[in-house]
Amino acid sequence: MPFEGNGRSIPELFTDVVAQLTTLLRKEGQLARAEIAENIGKMAVGLGFVIGGAVLLIPALVVLLQAAVMGLVAYGLAAGWAALIIGGVALLLGIALAAIGVRRLRAETMIPSKTIHQLQQDASVAKEQVRYRDDIRGAA
Secondary structure (H helix, E strand, C coil), X not given: CCCCCCCCCHXXXXXXXXXXXXHHHHHHHHHHHHHHHHHHHHHHHHHHHHHXXXXXXXXXXXXXXXXXXXXXXXXXXXXXHHHHXXXXXXXXXXXXXXXXXXXXXXXXXXXXXXXXXXXXXXXHXXXXXXXXXXXXXXXX
């Protein structure tokens, strides 16, 4: 298949490719910044809900734990042992929930994975274009 360059020289085509690649990289950078800002916004909203929920849940939890201790005391268990059992269970549940929360707040969630994937695709396309242009130059 013969090359039809619509009247433009190879240096003009190469300059055009470089300009388009520069524009593409700039747009990808803007996309990455927007994606990171969106992820930070989502984390901030999530953190706000967690704090709001904790403010409301802590007093409710204290009342429920006191009721559980009183329930064990009503069944004949000594008050100290009842408090120790209920406190231990609450401690273990709290540790488990905190560990889950810490895992979900890892830095990996902030990585702009969509942008990285798109950049990889763009790099692949650019490599193919360079190879194609080299093939055309070699054939000319």
